[in-house]
Amino acid sequence: MPKVLIIDDSAVMRKIIQRNIQQSGLMVDEFVEAGDGREGLEKAVSNNIDLILCDWxxxxxxxxxxxxxLRGSGQKNTIPxxxxxxxxxxxxxxxxxxxxANGYLTKPFTPEQLKSKLGNFLLVK
Amino acid sequence: MALENMMETIALDITEATKTLFETMILMDLKYDEASLVDDTQIKTDVIGMVSFVGKYHGVIAVFLSQRLALKIASNMLMAELTQFTTEVKDAIGEVSNMIAGNVKTKLTARHGEIQLTIPIVIAGEGLSITAVNNSPIVNDASLSCFSKDPWLMTPFVSGNEKFNIGLLLKESNK
Structure with missing residues (x-):
């Protein structure tokens, strides 16, 4: 089952994204969180991540x-x-x-916009 | 374009960005009125969520609201009943400021060239007022320009029977 890494310096935004995905019917087994790009890089290479959502x-x-x-690291550099x-x-x-980057979504977003964007990378239950 | 006209255009951008945010992620009613210049001594608030921008123009976009409304907004965003003014509420107000400023920045960049945003800052207390401490001509740390002697272009909003304001300070940077 897919594992999604959410990188955002706002814990509230990480929570909102996670809740929206859980309610959308998209299949995700586990969420991993990071508060900045550096922590995200560590978690992306040390976990079996299937999709990364990343703030700018x-x-x-x-x-x-x-x-x-990540793309230049030679490790896990094909994760969407x-x-x-x-x-x-x-x-x-x-x-x-x-x-x-493989996709782009501008905040603020509706749950439908998030589902539509992530539907390219995750299966629906 | 004169700075005053530019500020009015940005105030409309702020209103548009705020409407979109309330329709998509906050899900609360929203009414608003026309923006007007407000002297800093008239500003009294509990919570300030602000994002500064630097580039050809520099300034601040700040949300001024009560703790009660901040709690309502954070509760709606998180779909949870929050009753204490915690770090999570401050984080939510920081994101509100960030999303409004981010959308305004996109339009500003399209019209006036690249502009950079700072990470949002949230200040919370009771009956906060903003007081001019100096009037530095160019503020490298643009956050401090919040404490400018210049008037804010303030747009008044009402949501959940609570008033709040979003203010704009804008200056042309030194060439």
Whole structure:
């Protein structure tokens, strides 16, 4: 069963994302949380992660630096990454995708928008 | 574009971003009125959630609200009945400020070039007031520009029978 890593410096946002996924009917076995890109990187390589949701603006290591670091690490560098961030606009989306992100969702989002975005990577029960 | 006109446009962006946020993640009713300039001595609040931005323009977007409304908003976001003003409530208000400022920033960047946001800051107490301590011409640590002598362009909102305001301070950065 899939394991999802949520990287966001807001514990409230991590909780909201987790609750929305659980209520959406998407199949997830376990959630792993990280408060910034650095912690996310450690957890991404030391856990059997199937999907990563990552904020952009975080202390210590930003989301975009996390994406570049994971994709360049040679370890677990094919795990799908969906950016979930207040950063909008075509330039940011292009920057994320060219750095290796597979999806992009702008905050605020509805549960339906989150489900639709993650439905590309997770099965529905 | 004159700074005053630009501030009015941004105030409309703030209103639009706040409406979207309340419709998608807070799920509370929302009414609002036109923005007006407010002197800092008129501002009294319990909670301030603010995000600063720097770039060609710098300034602050800040949400001013009561502890009671902060609890209601956090409770709705988390779908849990929160009664104590905990770190979790502050975190939720930080995210509210962040999502509003983030959406405004996207529009500002499209119109005026790259602008960077700071991590949100939440200040909480009872009957907080904002007092000018200096009037530094350019604020590298833009958070401190919250304590500017300049008036805020303040948009009044009502939700859950509670009033709250979202303020904007804006200056052109030195070339």
């Amino acid at each position: 603006n975080m202390p210590n290591m930003t989301g975009i630096d996390f994406v570049r670091a 990454i969906v950016m979930v961030t207040t950063e909008g606009g075509e330039t940011k989306i292009e920057e994320a995708k060219s750095s290796g």
